[in-house]
Amino acid sequence: MTHAAPAVSVVTPVHDEEECVEEFVRRTSAALRAMGRFHEIIVVSDGSTDRTEEILRRLCTEHPALRGVFLSRNGGQCTAMHAGIQESRGDVVVVMDGDLQHLPEEIHLLVERMDAGAALVSGNRRDRSESLVLRRAPSRLANWMLRRVSGCPVRDMGGFKAIRGDIARSLRLRPGHHRLLPAIVWMRGGAVDEVFVSAPPRFAGQSHYGIGRSVDVLFDIVMLWFQGAARSRPLYLFGRIGLVVLAADIAAGAWLLWQRIAHGEALTERPMFFVVVMLFLAALFMVAMGFVLELLSDAVNGLGGNRAYVVRERIGGK
Numbered sequence: 001m002t003h004a005a006p007a008v009s010v011v012t013p014v015h016d017e018e019e020c021v022e023e024f025v026r027r028t029s030a031a032l033r034a035m036g037r038f039h040e041i042i043v044v045s046d047g048s049t050d051r052t053e054e055i056l057r058r059l060c061t062e063h064p065a066l067r068g069v070f071l072s073r074n075g076g077q078c079t080a081m082h083a084g085i086q087e088s089r090g091d092v093v094v095v096m097d098g099d100l101q102h103l104p105e106e107i108h109l110l111v112e113r114m115d116a117g118a119a120l121v122s123g124n125r126r127d128r129s130e131s132l133v134l135r136r137a138p139s140r141l142a143n144w145m146l147r148r149v150s151g152c153p154v155r156d157m158g159g160f161k162a163i164r165g166d167i168a169r170s171l172r173l174r175p176g177h178h179r180l181l182p183a184i185v186w187m188r189g190g191a192v193d194e195v196f197v198s199a200p201p202r203f204a205g206q207s208h209y210g211i212g213r214s215v216d217v218l219f220d221i222v223m224l225w226f227q228g229a230a231r232s233r234p235l236y237l238f239g240r241i242g243l244v245v246l247a248a249d250i251a252a253g254a255w256l257l258w259q260r261i262a263h264g265e266a267l268t269e270r271p272m273f274f275v276v277v278m279l280f281l282a283a284l285f286m287v288a289m290g291f292v293l294e295l296l297s298d299a300v301n302g303l304g305g306n307r308a309y310v311v312r313e314r315i316g317g318k
Contacts, residue, residue: 006065007037008111009090009165013044013080014098018051021098025059025066028104032065035108040317041066043098044084047074060316067317072310075175082173083311093168095161095178101200102160109195110162119167119190122182123160123197142179142217149225152186154194164190176220183224238290242283249279 010028014021025041032039045053045068056068069087071080081095092114096102102123113121128136139158146157158179167190171177177184182192253276259265267273 004038006040006090008032008035008039008092008094008107009088010039010041010094010096010107011044011081011084011088012042012096012098013046013077013084014048014052015046015074015077015080016048016050016052017098018048018055020100021052021055022059024098024100024104025056025063027100028107029063029065031104031107035111037111039065040088040090042069042084042087043067044069044080044087045071046077046080047071057315063316065317068313068315069311070313070315072312078173078175078178081178082171085168085171085173087311087314088165088169091165093163093165095163095168095181097159103198103200106160106197107162109197110160113193113195114162114164116193117191118193119164120182120185120192121162122154122156122192122194124154124156124194125159125199126196128199138217142221145218145221146180146183146224149221150183150187152183152192154182154186154192156194157182160197176216179217180220180224187224236290238286238293242286242290245279245286246283249276249283252276252279 010032012024012028017024021043025043028041032041041063043056043066045056048070053068053070056066060066060068067087069083071083085093085095092111094107094110096104096107106123110121110123139156143155143157146152147155161181163181163185167185167188171181171184182194186192252272256267256270256272256276259270260267
């Protein structure tokens with residue numbers, strides 16, 4: 001028997017959230033029923049070791065729209081999110097946290113804004129209650145940098161999102177990409193929008209994030225800049241750098257040659273001679289690196305079907 005595709009799929013990665021998961025499912029199910037759209041809820045257990053999966057098994061018998069996806073080991077938030085997105089079937093995929101810092105009662109704000117034709121709608125968090133130094137200030141800085149690097153106008157890149165289903169399932173997300181979704185969709189040519197959402201404290205338990213995440217975000221931004229600057233072609237970026245280095249090398253070499261002709265100075269006795277040799281080798285390296293990365297990029301694209309996770313079990317979805 002065939003089943004109609006849901007209008008809305010809610011995807012939520014969880015790791016050791018036994019104190020939150022039941023309340024999350026109850027409120028999310030109620031919020032989606034109130035919207036009156038055919039829906040599914042996909043909760044991905046990212047290698048949980050507490051009672052999270054046990055609770056999900058029971059909840060699947062009580063909520064027909066709930067599906068549990070249990071990963072074989074902990075792969076991180078983005079890996080679990082990617083797994084849930086690939087399991088989804090909805091016309092719109094909503095990604096949100098399971099600790100109730102994203103309110104299920106506000107899912108309709110994102111979905112209704114999606115009706116205007118955006119490829120992605122981001123939740124812009126108001127009145128955040130987290131630490132200014134550890135969470136809010138680094139988040140504002142990262143969002144500013146992402147806007148500068150990508151040109152994406154979204155002011156709050158992380159967290160609560162609604163994405164067009166076909167686009168969401170076409171994304172090959174790698175660790176850290178969950179923080180860049182609006183920029184990634186924007187750079188692919190998709191229209192983005194945002195709505196204001198609430199940002200209450202966690203329902204229960206402790207946050208899994210630390211200050212070290214800010215360093216990871218910085219590297220993610222640099223990688224995003226590299227991808228945008230190279231226009232998905234590493235040869236363009238490294239080839240241009242190589243040409244600039246080669247131009248500097250030619251200028252330095254011409255100056256050395258003039259010193260040799262005009263003043264009879266021995267080239268190999270000048271420190272600049274070794275600089276010229278190193279610049280020439282660096283230019284060759286840059287061009288060669290561009291070719292190598294181009295070949296690797298083609299190989300990676302050809303292996304796009306490989307996944308960074310293993311689903312141990314699927315439950316629910318009756």
